Amino acid sequence: MTVDLGPAPVATPAVRRGSRGGTPTPRPAASGVARQRRRWGMLFVLPAAVLVLLLIVVPSVQGLYYSFTDWNGRTAQWVGLDNYVSGIFLSPDFARIAINSLCVVLSVPFGVGLSLIVANLLANSTWGRTWFRAIYFLPIALSWVVxxxxxxxxLSGRGPINALLSAVGLGLFSQDWLGGETSALVSIILVFNWSYFGINVVLLFTGMTTADASITEAARLDGAHGIKMFVHIVIPQVRRYIELSLIMTMTAAITQIFALIYTMTSGGPGVATTTLEYALYTRSFSLGHFSQGAAFGILLFLVSLVFAVVRLRAGVKADDD
Incomplete structure (x- = not known):
């Protein structure tokens, strides 16, 4: 004899009541898996975090501390702001060093503008496009030292440029281009912008080839050609690429021009081509004032930080508009 006990009960997921005894809420079934993933993620990130801590954070904090001391490489004596006041801002060479750095940075928009014009010519031409892109990109493949x-x-007094000027009857203009204060700084600026010309051309050309072709075609049908097409159609479409070129090149002008100055002029004549980055080197290793060099490093960091913040705020404002 059998007894019918009805349908078997259906298993339900575990539930938990809220803190106030309200409606029961399901217990998250994957919470343990999520915690395990987080633990594994932190484990994989840990080696990189340790390297960043040891190679970037700790030296930066040490540099900040030493900039307030008189440090000879072994012992440090606290001097407060003396390295900043006397060693930098009241230094007789600081005004010229700041002007040199400003001139290099202000030259960047002209270099990027020339790259933009050449990229536009490449985008509207089919003959030899691949070869020209390779030629323009070649400088970025070379090291700063080379x-x-x-x-x-x-650019030396007996170099090929002066020889060429003499050969074409312009020997009157021959000079030691790196020996004069003005010509040396102009030479550094021109060479720096030439070295970044290729990568800016390729970057801007890429932006033009990925732009919406329908907008360009509609503008052409409406009668837009030449300069009008370039200013009102092309530039707005590649605005983000232009901003990227400016940020990248200006950052290099502030923090990556040391090797170029070292190999071409060694900061001279006098301090005619010395920038903030090169002054950090000369104060630390040429003059042995390590604390003043640390102060220049902190100043260089603050200048780069201000520039980055201004650029990011301008980008956010552009997005909102």
Whole structure:
């Protein structure tokens, strides 16, 4: 004899009541898996975090501390703001060093503008496009040291440039281009912008080839050609690429021009081509004032930080508009 006990009960997921005894809420079934993934993620990130801590954070904090001391490489004596006041801002060379750095940075928009014009010509031409892109990109494949040594030879008093001027009857303009204060700084600026010309051309050309072709075609049908097409159609479509070129090149002008100056002019004549980055080197290793060099490093960091913040705020404002 059998007894019918009805349908078997159906298993339900575990539930938990809220803190106030309200409606029961399901217990998250994957919470343990999520915690395990987080633990594994932190484990994989840990080696990189340790390297960043040891190689970036700790040296930066040490540099900040030493900038407030009189440090000879072994012992440090606290001097407060003396390295900033006397060693930098009241230094007789600081005004010229700041002007040199500003001139290099202000030259960047002109270099990027020339790259934009050449990229537009490449985008509207089909003949030899691949070859020209390779030729323009070649400078970025060379190291700063190679570029500096090469142009130091080309611009010397007996270099090929002066020989060429003499050969075409313009020997009156021959000079030691790296020996004069103004010509040396102009030479550094031109060589720096030449070294970044290729990568800016390729970057801007890429932006033009990925732009919406329907907008360009509609503008052409409406009668837009030449300069009007370039200013009102092309530039707005590649605005983000232009901003990227400006940020990248200006950052290099502030923090990556040391090797070029070292190999071409060594900061001279006098301090005619010395920038903030090169002054950090000369104060630390040429003059042995390590604390003043640390102060220049902190100043260089603050300048780069201000520039980055201004650029990011301008980008956010552009997005909102």
């Amino acid at each position: 570029i500096g040594i090469t142009f130091a030879y080309l």
